[in-house]
Each structure stands twice: as C-alpha cells, then as structure tokens.
Amino acid sequence: MQENAEITQDLKKKQILEAAKQVFGKYGFSKTTLDDVATAVGMKKASLYYYYSSKEDLFRDVVKSETDELIRELETNIFKLNSISEQLKSFVKIRIDYLNRLINLHNLAASIIIEVRPICENLYREFSEKQVEIVSRILSDGIKNNYIRNLDVNRTAKLFILAVESITMRDIWKSKFTADIDYKTIEDDSLFLTELIINGLKK
Known part of the structure; x- marks a missing residue:
C-alpha cells in the first residue's frame, strides 16, 4: 500500500x-x-x-527536471562523436540551445534570470559539477588517444565551463529583454574560444 x-x-x-x-x-x-x-x-x-x-521551490524543481534532461542529452549525443574537437563544440552548441529553450519556455526576462539565480544556487552548483564531469571525460579521452597533451583535466574542465558561462552571462547582463539576447554571438564566441583551447592543448 x-x-x-x-x-x-x-x-x-x-x-x-x-x-x-x-x-x-x-x-x-x-x-x-x-x-x-x-x-x-x-x-x-x-x-x-x-x-x-512556495513558488520558488516549484520553479527550482522545474529547472532541475530540465537541467537533468540537458545532462542526458549531452551524454547521449557527445560521446557518439569521434574527436575531442567535435565533442567540445557539440557540448557548447547543445548547452546554448538549451539556454535558448529554457528562457523562451518560461518567458524569462533577462533581468529575471539574474533574479532567480540565487533561488537555484545549489542546483546551479550541481549542474556545473555535472558539466565538469562531462568535459573532464572528453579531455581524459583526448589524452588517452594521444590527441592532447597531459594536463589537470578537472581544473581545465572547470575553467572551460567558467569561460563559456562568462560569455553567456555577458550577453544576458547587457540585454534588457529576452529578445535582445544574441544567441548567435554567444555561440560564435564560445566556439571560437573552444577552438583556441583545443589548439592550445594539441600535442
């Protein structure tokens, strides 16, 4: 029963x-x-x-269900690709597509995104850790396959996530309305940064 x-x-x-x-x-x-x-x-x-x-508790669970879905999407699609370059670029694209869907699904104004972040702080931390795990695995595979040089994969993954997150938040901070967020610029800059990092890590 x-x-x-x-x-x-x-x-x-x-x-x-x-x-x-x-x-x-x-x-x-x-x-x-x-x-x-x-x-x-x-x-x-x-x-x-x-x-x-409270509404905040409910919103937190809604966001968690969607971040869990994103993690599943990342893990399902990224590791089907063969090279570290394809994997990291796919990671960036899927992540930005998710952000676009999340903001539009919940009709979030750019200012509200900043407002709700403290509500989801623990969730955001957990989400970041899962992203770091995925990028660490990509980097570890790159080292094993002799594609990139040996390095501290966890630290590198954390800095990579931080850099991509900074590019994203830069555009959100300067956008008054959701429609003002330039996802193409976010993606282009993130992919450019990813290419720079990959080239710097190659043997």
Whole structure:
C-alpha cells in the first residue's frame, strides 16, 4: 500500500511539474502564482502546498527536471562523436540551445534570470559539477588517444565551463529583454574560444 501511495505521489508531482512549465511559460516567473499552477493541474491550492510550499521551490524543481534532461542529452549525443574537437563544440552548441529553450519556455526576462539565480544556487552548483564531469571525460579521452597533451583535466574542465558561462552571462547582463539576447554571438564566441583551447592543448 505504501509503495502504491508513493507511486501516486510521484505521478501527481510529475503532473504538477508539467503544469508548472506551461504556467511559467504563459505568465513568466514573476507573475505566476501557486493558485495559477493549482488551477492548471486541477487541484486545490491547499493540496498543492503538500508538494510545494512556495513558488520558488516549484520553479527550482522545474529547472532541475530540465537541467537533468540537458545532462542526458549531452551524454547521449557527445560521446557518439569521434574527436575531442567535435565533442567540445557539440557540448557548447547543445548547452546554448538549451539556454535558448529554457528562457523562451518560461518567458524569462533577462533581468529575471539574474533574479532567480540565487533561488537555484545549489542546483546551479550541481549542474556545473555535472558539466565538469562531462568535459573532464572528453579531455581524459583526448589524452588517452594521444590527441592532447597531459594536463589537470578537472581544473581545465572547470575553467572551460567558467569561460563559456562568462560569455553567456555577458550577453544576458547587457540585454534588457529576452529578445535582445544574441544567441548567435554567444555561440560564435564560445566556439571560437573552444577552438583556441583545443589548439592550445594539441600535442
């Protein structure tokens, strides 16, 4: 009985998350209320409080479900490619496409992205660590295949993620509206940086 109850709770939570994605996308983070989400999922607000006590907690779980999806997408697609150059460039492109989808899905104004970052700080840290693991694996394979010189893969991966993140945040900071974010420039600059790094690491 307890197992069935847990399954039911998990299914309900998934329904809430799916409804929340739609509601955040329609109204944006700032204007969305738990009442809106409760109405969308067809339950009373008091019942919704059993799962989420605040809009911030709900938004955090929505973002986590999507970052988990991104990590799966990265791991599924990147390691099918043969060279470190293709893998790192694919990493950059998939990551930027994800950012574009995330911002547009939730109707996030550029200023709101900065606002919600503290809400998701622990999640952001965990997400960064997973990205570092992926890039470290790419670099380790490059060393094993004698394509790049021996180096501290973890430190290099962290700096690579930091550099790509800085390029992204630069454009978000200077964009007042979501439509102002220049994803092409973000991608071009990130790929240019990636090429510089790869050439610097080659044997």
